[in-house]
Amino acid sequence: MTGPASGEASKADLVHRQLKEEIELGELAPGTPLSELWLVERTGASRTPVREALRRLAAEGLVDLVPRQGARVSRVSLQSVRDLFDFRSLLEPAAIRQATEAATGDPELRRVFATMRSEFARTVRRVPSQARSRAFYELADRFDWAIIGATRNEHLRRTISELRPHTARLRNLSHVDPQRVEVSVAEHLRMCDALLAGDADEAAAAMAEHLAQSLATIFRNLARGPAEGLDLLG
Amino acid sequence: MTGPASGEASKADLVHRQLKEEIELGELAPGTPLSELWLVERTGASRTPVREALRRLAAEGLVDLVPRQGARVSRVSLQSVRDLFDFRSLLEPAAIRQATEAATGDPELRRVFATMRSEFARTVRRVPSQARSRAFYELADRFDWAIIGATRNEHLRRTISELRPHTARLRNLSHVDPQRVEVSVAEHLRMCDALLAGDADEAAAAMAEHLAQSLATIFRNLARGPAEGLDLLG
DNA sequence: TGTATACAAGTTGTATACAGTACCGGCGGC
């Protein structure tokens, strides 16, 4: 077999997606060596698509590629976490600003966010605390994607999208803080309210606050508990 | 020959760099089809490194890659220009802000920018207007790189760097406006002064103003003159 | 014992052969 069928995904796409997911979930821990031959055995594809997948992951920053030496799952340092959140704090407030403006003139989009707002509220009220964090993160993901989707600027959209796997990985590598979920729901409600009210400044401020709180929580947890899979370099 | 010598660049790197430069300079016009075989003939490398170079260029947005169809030099629309400058207006003020803060505590860095400031001033005073625009753009490039280099945040640095080829290409595809150069020098002087004075807000404002003026000039020129190599879709 | 060197294993970088698809032309039917 050599060519992929008509509209289907190429093997390079499949390998790329699989590895990306495994890195996100932490199944492939930071620092894990990724030999091309090993991935060939593992995925069933040949070296060419494996190579392409690795290069793509390297471009996204999920893999560190040393020229004549090989690839490893990229490591996570305190500095990299700071950098990530600083950068998100620059981009995502701008994105929610654009989304707010887009929603102002688009009833359909408003409905989407209104629905999400009620879902956030329900998450706090009705979902048992056991399953709450999972439900919340799923919902928060959808919220983020809705923001991204409502972002007009192509570059902004792409750049934020490429940051998401890093954020997700960070969440999966560290422990979930149940208390954090409660507060984070409130932050999302604030964002929804501002967005639905058409108040772009307030929405942006709410997003900035949300990111600052997320970062603070991560750092608190790291200082307290063990840093599973994290390198404490910075 | 198969492996690259010790510290040398791989063929994929070479092809990538060569194509990037040709696209930047406009020698490969937007929309030009880039068949792998054609590039093999043209560069002397085999398909594997050529493929890798194409994928990399696609990731940078310099090439449009249609799955079973091939690659073309990416097209430039009015919308893409707007998007590019809107995005730069988000990133680069933040970058010069960081650079300003970095320079405050780093005499060596201050010296670099001080030197550049005087070079900008000299460009206006002494360089004959014939060679002025070339000298100016070279200097402006160095200025931009200095800003990028002084940027602490890894993501910010990388993202701005990836935007630069697009900006450069735009400049090379459109006609240079000698009047614009005069004004742009003044804008750069303002940025230098603010940076050296340690006034991050003013530096950021100056950068925003500079970008807005650049965009306005481009649009004015496009409305007036012919749009060489540009698709007027947006 | 410490250092330098040669060897071996494993890895990536590259070239190339093969398989399957999309596009383009001409031809026949309606």
Added chain:
DNA sequence: GCCGCCGGTACTGTATACAACTTGTATACA
């Protein structure tokens, strides 16, 4: 005359063979 079918061509996607480099280890030597 127009539309749909069909083959040829050129291309991409994939697999694999080969060459060169890097690293680690064992050995010889000072």
